[in-house]
Amino acid sequence: MIRRAAAPGLALVVALGAGVPGPAAAAIPPASGGELRVLLPATPRVGDPAQATAPQDLALVRALQATLVEVDASGGLAPGLLAELPAPEPGGTAYRLRLRPGLRFGDGTPLRAADVAASLARLLARSGPAREPSPHAWVLLPVLGADAVLEGRAAAPAGLEVLSELELRVVLAFPFPELPWALAALPSAVVSSRGAGAGPFVLDGHDAGAVRLAPNPHAVRGLPFADRLLLGAADARGAARALERGQAELAIRPEAVSDGAVPAAPLTVTVLALQRSRLGAGTEAVRRAVEAVDRAELARRFVRGPSVPLETLVPPAILPGRPRPRPGRLATAPAPRQLTLLVPAGAPEALAAADRLQVKLHDAGIRVSVETAPPERLAARLAAGDCEAAIRSVPVLGLRPALAAGQVALATRGPAAARQAMAALAGLEGPAALARAAELERSLDLVPLFASGQRASPAPALQGAAPRADGGIDPGDLWLLGGGAP
Template sequence: MTLRPSLLASLVMLTALGAQAAGRIPYGGELRVAHSGPTELPEPSLADSPLEATLHGLVSQPLCQGMPQGHAGPALAHGPSRPSPQVVRWSLPAPAQAQALVRAWARLTGSEAPSPYRALLFPLMGEGRQLSASGDTLELTLAFPWPDLERALCHPALAPPRSAPAALGPFSPSGTHTVDARLAWPPGRPYVDRLRLQPTDERGLSRLWSTQGTQVALGVAPDPGSGTGAALYATYLAWSPRKVPADFRQAVERALDREDLTRLFVRGPAVPMPHLLPPELMPQAPSPRPPPPPESRAGRKVTLLYDTENEDQHAVAERIQVKLHDLGYTVALTPLPRAGLRARWASGDYEVMLHSLLLPPVPGPALAVVLDAAGRKDLLGVELPRIGALPEPTARDARVRERALALGPTLPLLPLYAQGLALRAAPEVGGLSFDAQGLPRLDGVWLQPGAVGGSGARR
């Protein structure tokens, strides 16, 4: 049985408390971490798969970290505090970190590299465009009540780029594929001294694990021995309504079987997503199968853009091409690097595209990102103030789910599936847990006594 994040976190917490009480949690050692991700990561708004976000977060973190209990835990910043209901204040380690965050957020909302993650900043006065830091303090003024702001700002896409001089994380780069523990990391230094990262492909990942060549394997296929983070990496099919035939949505909904996609064409852990938000954020009642579209007519052509850096998108794009052919559509496939794909999204220069996004673990901010990704940023000013006006979290979340159901059929965006990150850890690895975003917290990992030298021996 696969461990869910909440259960795994609870087990880890009990283990940690018991170990601390007995004085057995050691500092030190080198931990080998194999992964099937890229060796070079782009800026955080583009390094947004769960695996990429995990790797990026080792050396550059956002303001805070989403905790499994639902609150914003410490990361880069101390706080937050609310001196008034419409003002949120954060204290950072130094003015350089505050300025780095301001610059990173400005890129999301500016014309240089616009991103759907800019919707996380929409509740700020001026959407954060005129944001400035005063020394090591970041003061954020809200344009309307938004109780979920603190948790929204924990999103990995809001971290500074790794290349920024002021980027700060629990580890610091120390060589090719190695990062060392940052002793002055504000929440507390990591337990291990060093992570040795081992980039490889899926076959190499399996080989390293089976030969005991690694102690943690990130991005494995889920099985009874793996831990799994929340499935919040959601993939949508988006289109420009004026550039596709009027029956396009009906044809796609009729042709595609989400269960079929998740079972045969994407890597797990994956779940079908018939509604705007993943099952982690809202119940997924089966969506009714639409009636057959009008009789097929030859000559209906669309171009489908997909992320060449995402193998699952390639497989799904080919499946869509085959299934729509039976309904009279000719689908031309165009692979693009992720930066090019997001640029085409931002300019509206596409007919159809696959869009994968790491959604926040909070329904309100997640809906904001999805609405912007659908090209309906205008709806943010209508929907978000009404949601934020509800002080109780349960009432806000219920309102979000209600609006997601109502808005779904009106958007040029079809939800397909959501994915998480699975990992395996050797017996000598302790303290491994997932945060609310579904990312493993490697800064909290320790090596059991007898394995501090990083030998990797299995028991």
């Protein structure tokens, strides 16, 4: 079993972390061995990339799973499970994907093109008590036949064509140059029919307090540097104490809990969704009242992690800049005297923002009743129009404007709106994307509020803990000076 090669820049990290002069430190290879203990906001419970949305669950997915394409240290794309980066066929509506030969899942079973097709198709399948598709169905929405699966007219999208054990062809309903970036997002990770992944670690046990993982001997990039990985949970004070006492090597949470904390890109988008079916002609008056709120103040005062105000539905880390001012719709009717604002339960920052909006809207003559609901119930009520407004926080996992807009639209308005959003922004960057994103937020009756993120707080001996462009940390690249030896 071969250890993975050092990721670009790891030797430099050694120089900075160990205080050794650069030329001397550059010769220090990453050390193997030891146990890594990572503390998260809560104990991970979901390792399925099709269902994971909470930060702790996404951390578990990164440990267990591998994607067809990867986001490299520079923020670009690199082959993951694929032998090379996919390129569009003439016309831009099809891509041919070729797997590396000899791939295996963590349980030793071969990883073939049919597994890739089946794993991707799961994102569209209606499952669970609510019989809803994956919250990450946006990955497959541009694929030909995705609508037929969502409407129950087909079991799998016609656009996923298995050509051989190593090749498949993805046919799109419209040109979508962002497909390789979608295949680099965590939800597109390939899972076997038995639930096995192909990431750097495999599940080794779990209890109420932690998840234990062991190296995956079949990982595509080789064995991870650490011999064991433990994913546990602690609040900010407990995480700081554990790092100080040498009882943990890394904490990932909004607050900085060590001197060397590194912020991740703020990629979780928080928006206010207005229900025109309930507000009617008063929708624009409510929008204007909310837009008058200082969103920079919301981000600064009420968000614990790295945060920025939102100019559009797309985080500035993906689409920087501000769209040109456009005249909004005229408020043809007064705002309603009262409205109900739904907030996801267990989301303190969303609740704090709701309280602030409640005060500001009261000043505008609108009485707001704030109600909390579990995320699943909130989504159902929003879809049914059972409220006047709702706050939604969406972790953006696709690093292109079209993908980000699709994720927000799916979480707030459903698959049809998400597909339209992705088609509208396909291939757009810069000012053109900003203008289209601004149009989109109004057509969807959404008001962007802020984007937030996490911080990685490492112990002094831990290396490789800088978050990547997608906000995540590859646990397979983490290693300890001296390999964790006492």
